Amino acid sequence: MPLVSMRQLLDEAAKGGYGVGAFNVNDMEQIQAIMGAAKETNSPVIIQASRGARQFAQDKYLFHLILAASELYPEIPIAMHQDHGNSFETCKSAIELGYTSVMMDGSLKADGKTPASFEENVEVTRKVVDFAHERGVTVEGEIGVLGGVEDGHGAGGSGLDHITDPDQAVEFAELTGVDALAIAIGTSHGAYKFTKKPDGSVLKMDVLIAIHKRLPNTHLVMHGSSSVPKDLQDIINHYGGKLKETWGVPVEEIQLGIRNGVRKINVDTDNRLAITGAIRKVLWESPEKFDPRDYMKPAREAMQKVVAQRMTQFGQAGHAGDYSPIAITEIAKGYADGTLTTQPLVAAK
Ligand code: 13P
Secondary structure (H helix, E strand, O other), X not given: OOOOOHHHHHHHHHHHXXXXXXXXXXXXXXXXHHHHHHHHHOOOEEEEEOHHHHHHHOHHHHHHHHHHHHHHOOOOOEEEEEEEEOOHHHHHHHHHHOOOEEEEOOOEOOOOOOEOOHHHHHHHHHHHHHHHHHOOOEEEEEEOEOEOOEOOEOOOOOOOOEOOOHHHHHHHHHHHOOOEEEEOOOOEOOOOOEOOOOOOOOOOHHHHHHHHHHOOOOEEXXXXXXXXXXXXXXXXXXXXXXXXXXXXXXXXXXXXHHOOOEEEEEEOHHHHHHHHHHHHHHHHHOOOOOOHHHHHHHHHHHHHHHHHHHHHHHOOOOOOOOOXXXXXXXXXXXXXXXXXXXXXXXXXX
16 A cells, blocks of 8 residues: 555544554664554554654665555555654655655754744744645644653653643644644653653643644644553563653553544654563573574564554554545645645634
């Protein structure tokens, strides 16, 4: 199957009332793990690459590895997404390479660190939307600022520093015409999100629900959504690691989000933990081993297990065959003639 527009994938998820995991990749084994899980659970999937990943792997390698996945698994809809584009140029380069979706994270300035003004965010996001939609490519924007840093991108600090204001979310969606909207509700990238199991004082599901009430048809995106499971932390620490005690986003909170408009859920850290734990175990138990396949195979299997579990928990499992891909050129026509709406439905307060 050709790569699919993320807009189509999220529209289908909204129809079916489920969420779709967006899993970060840097290398072949991670792509294989995701596709193994998608095949096992019959799931559509979003594979995403950050700027850091594109640099680490080099654009051409990563792009062709994901294309290989779409050739090997023609029955699985795959959207290829740029995670946290920091500028128009980054998004443009992803689109020109063949990504079917981009995130313009205009919540930060182009340095990827300093929070931007609302006006700056609208301006750069709108520019990306115009360029992308002309080519049938989906755009995710962000309003409010996430906590933490991922691959060098992020304002740092706590997820509570810049929680999304629901009124601003409405205005942002109206002014930019984005297909999906990432909101800040207290989560942050990385393993250290919360110092205890999060409650409503730190994980603002009430804000998410308020935004969904105002924007009932907008696809919401939850970033920083790894659950950081204790068993994965324990494996790492058991085999010589030194992770401090930490909590992620409980899966039941993500499921509450999915019942309230969340269609895309970003997960990276849980997979990093699974891979690292598996590699540590092999090298700890068999220090004489030096063939990378001896530890990359169990690492790939450990990641596949986590991804398959999330696909089932997010509800995307079983939905790969629900629809046929719409060509990106047709999607572009849909944006041009208005069949694909870019203006959100806004409910009264
Ligand atoms: P985690 O660090 O919680 O996996 O979040 C990843 C993410 O949001 C990528 O954009």
